[in-house]
Amino acid sequence: MPHIDCYFATMSPYTYLCGLRPAEIARKHGATITYKPLDIMALFARTGGVPPKDRHPNRQAYRLQDLERRARVAGLPLNVKPAFWPTNPAPSSFAIIAAQNTGADVGGLVHAITRACWAEDRDISQDDVIRACLESEGFDPALVDRDMMTSADTYAQNLEHAVLAGAFGAPFFITDTDARFWGEDRLTDLDMHLSGKI
Template sequence: MAHIDYYFATLSPFTYLSGTRPAEIAAKHGATITYKPLDIMALFARTGGVPPKDRHPNRQEYRLQELRRRSQLAGLKLNPKPAHWPTNGAPSAYAIIAAQNEGGDVGQLVHNFGAACWAEDRDIAEDTVVRDVLEKSGFSPDLADKGLMSSADTFAKNLEDAVSAGAFGAPFFITDGDQRFWGQDRLDDLDAHLAGNI
């Protein structure tokens, strides 16, 4: 059975634009998927990336154009300059880690956190928002309080794992055969790889 490590950041608009497709692709091919939320700014710092605010204006303008195009193609509402971005991504990441340990539709939870930030202008660092997104996604809102120390350790480990595995952005998908796919616009390639076509 194939396996996918899915490195992502709840603050990444491109993670949001992935929707629930990573889970759907995994299910289509009978693959397992491990959700690995991480600190994207720390990943940039470790792998030669630059935070969006520090990029050349040409890159910033292109990013905004790309967000508009990709959101239209995905059929997802997106505010390219959300009210609460950047914010602290750790609380939402901890909730996702706890949910994965609990079992349930983690793919939908990841997407709902992205929507809260990028489509609903909500601050996903706030406890009330984290609890609401958990409940909306079919999880107990109390998961926000479970295993915080363990989730913090996993969150830090995910960053180390990402660097060691060759990831440098989000979303980033790595198969058990060490095939790497960066960006939501490479999901078709991941699908084709799992089908044995590339």
């Protein structure tokens, strides 16, 4: 059975623009998927990336245009300058880890949390927002406070695993055969790879 590790950041717009497609691709190919939230700024620092605010103005301007185009392609609403960004991604990441540890599929939860930031102007660092996202996806809202030390350890480990596996941005998909796909716009390539077409 194929496996996909999905390294992502809850404050990443491109993670949001993936929608539910990673889970759909995994199901299509009978693959398992593990969602691995991480500290994207720490990943940038470790792998030569630059936070958006520190990029050259040309790159910043292109990013805004690209986000608008990718949102249209994905058919998803997007505020390119959300009210609560950047924000602390750890609390929402911990909740996703706790939910995944129940054995449930968390693809919908990842999308709900990123949508809250990028389409609904909600602060995903706040417990009430995270609880609402958990509840909307059928999870116990109390997961926001459950096993926080375990989740914090996993969150830190995800960063280390990402660096060792070759990831440098988000979302980043790595298969069990070490095929690597960076970005929402490479989901079609991931699908084709799992189909044996590329």
